[in-house]
Amino acid sequence: MAESLRDILEAAGRGFFPVADGGITVVPQHGERDAGVIAFTAHSVVFTDEEEGWVRGTLEALEALGCDPLAAAMNSRFLSALGERAGRTNDTIDVLLTGAPLPGRPEVALEEVAGPGHPRVVAAGRRRGGVRVWAADGGVLVLGRGVAGRLEVAVEVAEGARHRGLGRRLATAARRLAGGEPVWAQIAAGNARSLRAFQAAGYRPVGSEALFLRP
Structure with missing residues (x-):
C-alpha cells in the first residue's frame, strides 16, 4: 500500500x-x-x-x-x-522544523484564551483546525491541527518583550503542551530571529515547505 x-x-x-x-x-x-x-x-x-x-x-x-x-x-x-x-x-x-514532546508543565506563565472570535484564533483558522491560544506576558502561543493533521505551533512576541528569551520559552512550552506527539513549526527562511528561537528550544530543521491554500 x-x-x-x-x-x-x-x-x-x-x-x-x-x-x-x-x-x-x-x-x-x-x-x-x-x-x-x-x-x-x-x-x-x-x-x-x-x-x-x-x-x-x-x-x-x-x-x-x-x-x-x-x-x-x-x-x-x-x-x-x-x-x-x-x-x-x-x-x-x-x-519546516519539528520538536519532540516534553514532559512537565510550561516554564512560562500562560493563560488560555477562550472564544472562537479571538483575533489569533481567526487568523490561524485559515491554515489550522482545532486552534488553541495561550497568552503570556509579552507573547502569544498558538497550537492547531495543520497539514495532514499534524500539530503546528506559532508564537508571537511583542516588540517590547524581545531579546529576553520569551520566544524560546514559548516554543518550548508548545512541546510541553503537545500531549505526547511531535510539534511542527513553519518559519519563513528569512525570519532568522524566529529560527534561532525555535532551534534553541530544541526544534530541528527537517526540510522546506511550500503550502498552497485557496484564495
Whole structure:
C-alpha cells in the first residue's frame, strides 16, 4: 500500500525520512484545504489532487531546461504552475522544523484564551483546525491541527518583550503542551530571529515547505 502524506509526516516526526535518492513522491492531499510541496534531503513530496502525470511531466520539462532535479519541485516555475493549475496561492517557502514532546508543565506563565472570535484564533483558522491560544506576558502561543493533521505551533512576541528569551520559552512550552506527539513549526527562511528561537528550544530543521491554500 502506498504511503499517504500523513504516513510520511508521522515518520518524519519520529526522525525517519524518505530515502535521499533524488526522487519525487506524489501523494493525494490529506484534505481539501492543504496542497503543496515538502522538500526533504534529496527527496521531495508533492501533495496535490492534480494528476500525478501532470506533476511528473512538468518537473521533467523543467529538468530538460537545465533545472537541478534535486531542486525542481521547489523551483519557482513549478510552484507557479502548480498554483495556477490548482487555483491556489502560496505565500512563501518555509523552513519546516519539528520538536519532540516534553514532559512537565510550561516554564512560562500562560493563560488560555477562550472564544472562537479571538483575533489569533481567526487568523490561524485559515491554515489550522482545532486552534488553541495561550497568552503570556509579552507573547502569544498558538497550537492547531495543520497539514495532514499534524500539530503546528506559532508564537508571537511583542516588540517590547524581545531579546529576553520569551520566544524560546514559548516554543518550548508548545512541546510541553503537545500531549505526547511531535510539534511542527513553519518559519519563513528569512525570519532568522524566529529560527534561532525555535532551534534553541530544541526544534530541528527537517526540510522546506511550500503550502498552497485557496484564495
